[in-house]
Amino acid sequence: MDVKQILSFIKIEHTLFSLPFVLIGYFIAIEQFNIPLGIELLWILLAAIGARGLAMALNRIIDREIDAANPRTEGRHLASGAMSLQTAWSLAAGFLVLLLLSAGLLNQVALMMAWLPVLTFVVYPYMKRYTWLCHFWLGLCLGLAPAGAWVAIAADVHGWTAITGMFTSQTEFLWAPTILPISLGVLLWIAAFDINYARMDIENDKRMEFIPFPQHSMIMQRQERRFNSRCCGLLALLSQTPWTEFVSCSVGRNGYGEYLGGAVSRKIR
16 A cells, blocks of 8 residues: 555545645634744644544445445445455554644643544444434534634633633633634535535435435435525525624623624624
């Protein structure tokens, strides 16, 4: 197994696609907390590479039998036999180590929170078997990228309080007016993209009776998928606009009182 095959297995282009999300979270954090560029950026990028490689490896391992039964995906490494299952697990373990080591070099909070993206990566392939919500779960996997980069920097300044918001004198969710709208926008945008992408497998999903896809979910008609993807794209756009600016700061400074409004509507400055 050479480097070219490994890069093809983990879809290195997908990793490059996700890095701008990471950088957005990083630059928002250093501006918010007035921190100069530092070595933390390197650890964040390495953690992102580890996370993305792990996600792809787990997806290919768990879905190898489904891939083999699908004409569109039967040529993938595990499905075609071009890579052994042992090699795939070794790569997954290597990317997991890279993620954990990089997170540990950042701070304790980043390391202790590393379980969250790993859990989402494990759950995603199984969600595809049962519910159309898998599209939004995939969006969550990518939406964690800017959030993770933001937490890596914020935790250097405020520790766990950067997440919990439980300051000595008040409750203030620093993530609400800054990184939450970004992550929400990424989630919805990726969901829209994935719904359209899944249209290629409608007929195959119907034919593969051994997978209990609900009739109202993974085998939705093409027009319904297109409508749903456009709605997600519109929601992603709205999450980044100032149309409800008047409630956008409420979460960060007033605690739980107006959580929903602030979560989806903060204007990016």
